[in-house]
Each structure stands twice: as C-alpha cells, then as structure tokens.
Amino acid sequence: MRFFKLSWKNLFRRKTRTALTLAGVAASAAVLVSLLGFNNGYQNALEEDVDRLGYQMLVTAKGCPYEAATMMLSGSADLRYMNAETAQIIMDDPRVDKSMPQLIHASYDPEREATGIYMGVTNAYRELKPWMEFKEGEWLTPGAADEVVLGYEAAELDQRSPGDYILVHGTNETLKVVGIFERSGSQDDAIAFVRMETLQRIFPRLENKLTGIGVKLKELDATSAFEADLYEIPDIQVVTMARVKQTIMGLVSSARILVMSVAAIALIVAAVGVINTILMSVFERTQEIGIMKAMGASKADIFRLIWSETTLICAGGGFIGCAFALAAAQIVESLVRNALSYAPNGPIISITVGLMAACAAGAVLLGMAAGLYPAARAASMRPIEAIRKGT
C-alpha cells in the first residue's frame, strides 16, 4: 500500500498534467461504457418489443413488408390484402394455438396533420395480448357495430374519453369510444381498434379481406416446419419475429462495428496519452530514480512505483468515465434515439453494474499494459547515469 501512497504523491506533483491525462482516459471510458450500454440495451429493448407483439409469426399478402409499412404510415389505402378464405385455412391448422386476424386501414387527415390508423380485430386480440390494460372503459361489446377502443396516444392526440363519438375521416360514419388502453410502449398505442366487421362495413372494398394474421403456435419448435408449409399457399408471405429481430440487429450491427472501432481508437489514443505522460515524468525524474536506486531501491521497486502510477491514473480515469456515462445516459439516450431509424420503446442504453465493473477492470488492465514500457524504462536506468543526468 505504501507504493500507492508514493505514486499518489508523485501524481499530485503535476496536477494539470495528471488532470488532463485523467480526462482523456475518462472520456474514452465514458464513450466505451455508453456504447456497450447501447449494445446491451438496444438488443433487450428490441426483443421486448418483438415479444410484446404476442405472436411469433405474421402472415401477410405477398409483397415487400417494408413497402407495406411505408404505405401504411404514409396513409395510402393501397395496402395489399389477403383473402379471408386463405386466412381461414391457416387459422384452422391444428398446430396453431391462437391466431389474430387483423385488417388495417390508414388514412392521412390533412386538417389534423395526422394519420389515423384503424385496425379491425376480433376477440383474439384480447387473448394474445392479455397485458393490455384499460385506463378507462372496457373492450368492444359483442355484437355492437359502431364502437371503438383507442390506444393511449391515439386517445391523447384528440383528448378523447369514453362516451365520445369520433368521425371516421373520409366517411360519414361515427364511432363511439368505449375504452382507452393504458400506455403499453408499443405500436398499439397509436391505433384505434374496431371490430373486423365494423371496418369492413365502413369500407365496403375491404369486404372479405385481411391485412394479415398473427399466429401463435402450440409448440415453438414447429416454427420452421410450419413456415415451410405456409409457402405452399400462393400469394402470402410469412414474417417470423425471430427474423425481424435478426434483420434489425443486422442493420444496427454494421453501425455498431463502426462505432466500436471508434471506441477502440479512442482507447488506444488514451493509452498512448498515458504512456506519453508517464514516460515524460519518468525522464523528468531521471535523477530522482537514480537517487532511489542509490538508497537501495531495486529494479523491481522502481518498476512497481511507475507501474502503479500508470495504473492509478487509468483506474481513476475509468472510474470517472463510468460515473460520467451513467450521469449522461439520459442525454445520450435521446441523442441516439433521434439518430436511429428504428428505436425500440424500452430504454436503449442500459448501463448495468456489471458493465461498469467490467469497464473499470478494463481501465485498470489498460493502465497496467500502458505502464509496462515506462516502468521498464525507469527500472533499467543505471543509478550513476541517472544521478549525473540531472546535474
């Protein structure tokens, strides 16, 4: 412990230099912790998002799923639809546990500058997503043809409450609000849910049509076999949630590799900075090192002394960096969220205790590695030359 005391005192001799070096290490550590935190958090949040869909597989009419999504969001009515008969074949398959037919209608209302999304559903929706809770009111009454349940955000946008009537944009039809969901953190928050028959009645061209069916199988293992069988049916396509995860993670991971390389470079720069600082202070203290050797210090003593200085700087910088990353996580989260094309709903930067411990340990290791050369240089100084050099 005495070695650390001596090293500590040495570091305090050049406060500005030590502080700057510390800041460099801290900055790299903060970047690294944030990045790894993002790595963790994004994946978890994404998986949670996908799991919250309630089904493992979405069967839709053939076409590009991305195209469908953009059309839906831009308010075009030209979504691709599949036939109710085809859907029925799938729903009747003995391997299917639960299935949720859905029919989406989206229309852009220029006056409100918002896209209204209606989803025609059946009671299966409640079964597949039992966690959707009501903030007010309740689920659609059986047989009632003109009711609507609003997602949290959909209700908030127009300040709706149960009992209100809403006019379906582009028609003369009105619907009565019977329930409003709690915020779920998923896409469903922006949707207005009506019965399948209601939507088909309001928009007669949707008669006998479906946008897709969410399918939950009895056994998860059967997913690939079932998927293969589905492709026997013409004009449909299957999106498994596992593949959705993969695709999105693939998009993110290319960006992640870039960012990780930046972090690695930051780390190398920090290490070089530390080596430079310590080496400089070793040369400055050449004479002192000679004196210590004359006083009986062995090579190993000098090595340890300089080594612990480096380790202290890096450990300190790592600690400060971790603390800083933790403190700034909220800000970083919102910055990253804005920069991403698809951001899941959960927290995407998750800085855990384990992660911080790993980074602190990493900083100590970095210090140990960076300290090797300066420490070896100092240890190998010959006492007589070291003493003379200073005079």
Added chain:
Amino acid sequence: MVKATQLSKTYRLPNESIHALKKADFEASAGEFVIVMGPSGAGKTTLLNLLGGLDAPTEGSAAVNGQTWSKNEKERAKMRQETVGFVFQEFHLLPNLTALENVEMPLFFSRKKNGRIAHELLEAVGLEHRKEHRPPEMSGGEMQRTAIARALANRPKVLLADEPTGNLDVRNSMAVFQLFRKLADSQGLAVVAATHNAKLAALADRVVRLRDGVLNEERSPA
C-alpha cells in the same frame, strides 16, 4: 570496512579515453573518518561511486564489509541497501515528500519496519522541529542534515559523502563534518567524504589526496 584494490576507471568517449582513476588502493576501517581531497576533475566522485557500488570499475575491485561488489544489479541493490549510505552535494531529497518521509524512503525499499527509526534519526541531526517540512521549505543546512539522516536509515556500515558541504556556508559545513566525526566515533561508521575545503580536513582521521586519478596517502593530520 571499505576497501579498494588496484581500482581503475576509464571512461571511453568516441575519440579519447579518460583515465579517471588509476590503480588506486584505499581502505577505511570501522570508526574511521577519511577525507578525500583534490582539484576538480581529479576523480573524487569516480572513487566514491565505485566504493559505493553505483558504478562498476574498469579494473581492480572495491569491497564493502568484506564483500566485493557483484556484477549483478539485483545483488548490488541489496548490498547498497544493507551497507552503504550516500550523501550528495545537491542533497537530492524528493521535493514532494516531507523530511520524515524522505528519511523513511530507504526503509521502505529495504522493507524494514519503520517504527521510530526515522524520528530518532531526524532528532539526532537536530531536526525534530522540521519533520513535516518539505525540502523547498528548508534551508540548505537543514536539507543536508535530512539527507544524512536518510543515508543512515538502513544502519549502513559505510557513509559516502561527495562534497556534502559544496552548497553550504562555513557554519553549516562545520556542523556537517562534526556530525560525521560523531557518527564515526559513536557508531563505528566508516565515513569517506570528498571536499575541497582544507579547513574541514582537521576533523578527519586521515586525508587522502587525488590528482589526475592517482591516489596518495597523506599522513594523519592530528
């Protein structure tokens, strides 16, 4: 206690060789205080460095406490630790440490138990009131006395002082040499000190003279 046999040192420079020390025979026994005198460049520092194992001779050998300096740096470090104390003209205290910490430093390297040794040594050199002062807050005489206390921390057999009074005034110089005299008498320390000052020589048992690397014994001044 400290002995040199045919000790020679040649510094080889690119286009000349400097024979700093030529076949010097020298001995100082326990309790003896020997002064090395000679003009600048005569080889005083060279001799002391070789005696203290800070440097290796070109020829001949130096021994301390009956043990010849090894070529192995690890063993040399251990020998320095156990048998030799150094005092320099420029004091060479660590500026960021207090007087007490400076004196404790050799103990720290020898892994000896500190206890009150450092306190006692500072008290012995009359610096009990300066223990917590750092070198920049001390006078030259105080710094040199701190350095002497430091040199004594590991209870060496030999004290080597290279122009220890070169940066001190007459009064402080006298005090330092009187301290050496006392250490030789009371603790049986062999003290070898280099100086330019002939007046201080009166305190020593013996004076040896160096000129162009050649060492000559002088009769005892007393």
